[in-house]
Amino acid sequence: MTAGPLMPTYPPPAVTFVRGQGSELWDDDGKRYLDFLSGLAVTSLGHAHPAVADALNEQARTLVHVSNLYGTQPGPDVATTLDRLLGGGGQVFFTNSGAEANECAIKLARKWGGRGRHVVVSALGSFHGRTLATLHATGQPAKHEVFQPLPEGFRHVTWNDVDELERSLDPTVAAVLLEPVQGEGGVNPATADYFAGVRRLCVERGILFMVDEVQTGLGRTGRWFGHQHFDVVPDVVTMAKALGNGVPIGACWARADVAGVFEPGDHATTYGGQPLAAAAARAVLATMEAEDVTARATTAGKQLTDALLALPEVTGVRGLGLLIAAELADGIDARAVAADALAAGLVLNAVTPGALRMAPSLLVTGEHIDEGVAILRSVLEAHT
Ligand SMILES: Cc1ncc(COP(=O)(O)O)c(C=O)c1O
Numbered sequence: 001m002t003a004g005p006l007m008p009t010y011p012p013p014a015v016t017f018v019r020g021q022g023s024e025l026w027d028d029d030g031k032r033y034l035d036f037l038s039g040l041a042v043t044s045l046g047h048a049h050p051a052v053a054d055a056l057n058e059q060a061r062t063l064v065h066v067s068n069l070y071g072t073q074p075g076p077d078v079a080t081t082l083d084r085l086l087g088g089g090g091q092v093f094f095t096n097s098g099a100e101a102n103e104c105a106i107k108l109a110r111k112w113g114g115r116g117r118h119v120v121v122s123a124l125g126s127f128h129g130r131t132l133a134t135l136h137a138t139g140q141p142a143k144h145e146v147f148q149p150l151p152e153g154f155r156h157v158t159w160n161d162v163d164e165l166e167r168s169l170d171p172t173v174a175a176v177l178l179e180p181v182q183g184e185g186g187v188n189p190a191t192a193d194y195f196a197g198v199r200r201l202c203v204e205r206g207i208l209f210m211v212d213e214v215q216t217g218l219g220r221t222g223r224w225f226g227h228q229h230f231d232v233v234p235d236v237v238t239m240a241k242a243l244g245n246g247v248p249i250g251a252c253w254a255r256a257d258v259a260g261v262f263e264p265g266d267h268a269t270t271y272g273g274q275p276l277a278a279a280a281a282r283a284v285l286a287t288m289e290a291e292d293v294t295a296r297a298t299t300a301g302k303q304l305t306d307a308l309l310a311l312p313e314v315t316g317v318r319g320l321g322l323l324i325a326a327e328l329a330d331g332i333d334a335r336a337v338a339a340d341a342l343a344a345g346l347v348l349n350a351v352t353p354g355a356l357r358m359a360p361s362l363l364v365t366g367e368h369i370d371e372g373v374a375i376l377r378s379v380l381e382a383h384t
Pocket residue numbers: 040096097098099100102127128129130179183184212213214215216240241
């Protein structure tokens with residue numbers, strides 16, 4: 001077999017998609033699929049949303065890029081909306097991806113903490129990105145090994161264990177970085193007690209509480225941000241995925257006094273927040289607010305959860321809103337089920353060897369939920 005043009009960082013794809021519309025996708029043979037994954041919680045408004053397409057079209061004909069050395073309009077509008085959705089009092093740095101949003105948070109924590117107080121504590125099972133620093137923040141030691149030595153200054157503790165976290169906090173720690181729901185780690189929600197305990201500890205010790213909302217942010221869990229389920233106010237929040245509905249844009253928000261430690265020259269990006277991506281994000285946020293996506297995620301998430309729990313091969317469902325993992329009965333291989341579901345026209349993924357992740361569009365219809373679960377039912381029947 002000859003090597004293809006792409007580096008072999010992903011297994012060879014089983015399908016090539018050429019078109020999408022709402023919750024539907026079509027491959028290069030014209031076959032239709034139902035998309036229950038949304039490009040890993042990215043296309044929250046579905047594919048080819050007209051408001052996003054129109055905003056991109058108009059911005060492409062107006063101004064695509066200058067440089068962050070100059071002012072442009074969509075970015076500040078998006079930052080203002082994000083700050084409002086986060087409760088106000090903060091400032092935003094735009095990036096192109098989730099990993100870069102976390103890089104910004106890590107650099108901010110280091111400058112805020114000062115020399116010698118630079119450690120970021122995160123949880124085992126977490127995922128924060130693939131750059132060298134965010135890979136080290138990611139609490140999955142198996143992913144670290146071949147890239148050692150990684151940047152110094154990261155420490156991992158058991159998920160949802162506030163006592164272990166407390167024991168890890170010494171004077172070198174600048175920040176704690178956690179997801180409200182560990183997405184890549186298996187769709188494992190934090191408990192409200194854990195987040196409240198972390199918030200309290202961080203206040204007591206003068207440490208930043210940084211929340212990675214890259215997968216959970218912007219309506220996905222039934223709140224604008226996942227941490228809002230737990231009634232805590234973080235110092236730093238990162239996001240990406242859903243912000244551009246597929247157009248690459250991420251953001252790091254921080255309380256204004258924390259953000260204020262950055263001075264011109266401390267951090268920068270050529271593309272982050274550039275007009276085309278920011279125009280998409282502005283349209284995404286306006287549409288999300290108009291469509292009341294948080295309420296829709298709650299209602300549709302309940303419908304999907306109830307339908308999944310009615311399947312005999314599903315032993316449990318975990319997650320929040322429309323970020324869900326269906327646990328399969330012992331002995332059923334989630335990877336094989338996901339592959340067969342794809343062949344049967346349903347896109348989802350195996351987030352662990354025994355659980356399927358689903359993150360449909362927040363605008364998914366009740367009919368599409370019924371159709372997707374019916375496909376899954378017949379696929380699972382063949383696996384028992
Ligand atoms: C919680 C979380 N943080 C960070 C990232 C990294 O984002 P990106 O792939 O855009 O760099 C991801 C990606 O899945 C994620 O789920």
